Amino acid sequence: MAIISSETLHASCVAIDGRAVLIEGRSGEGKSDLSLRLIDRGARLVSDDYTICTRTDGALFGAPPATIAGKIEVRGIGLIEMPHEARAPIALLVTILDAPPRMPEGPQTRRIAGIDIPEVALAALEPSAPVKVELALRHLGRVPA
Secondary structure, three states, rough: EEEEEEEEEEEEEEEEEOOEEEEEEOOOOOOOHHHHHHHOOOOOEEOOOEEEEEEEEEEEEOOOHHHHOOOOEEOOOEEEEEOOOOEEEHHHHHEEEEOOOOOOOOOOEEEOOOOOEEEEOOOOOOOHHHHHHHHHHHOOOOOOO
């Protein structure tokens, strides 16, 4: 297994049915909150707040930094330990925006560590955000190589 390149993103990451979703946004915009709601729906934590994205053998994988593996910050409660995936293939990037476009102009992608990943913009704190993430993963998510 040859590691070709890697990047660390200010993004949380959860795995849904074995495929990882990166959730990127500024501090306080709802990365951890959206992750928690997805975990409540059956996702598994990969990393909270920072994710190491590594290109290996033509696929992009997400992993937590060692210092925060298995931990998620729950606002108002503190740092909580929970079961997590040590590594998962990244299939989708969700970018948090206060007012995402109602109708995107077509498929968007972001190049991370040399791999194009489908990207969608969502308002993280909308009640329907977890369902929208699952739909985006199902319809737009990259199938790992």
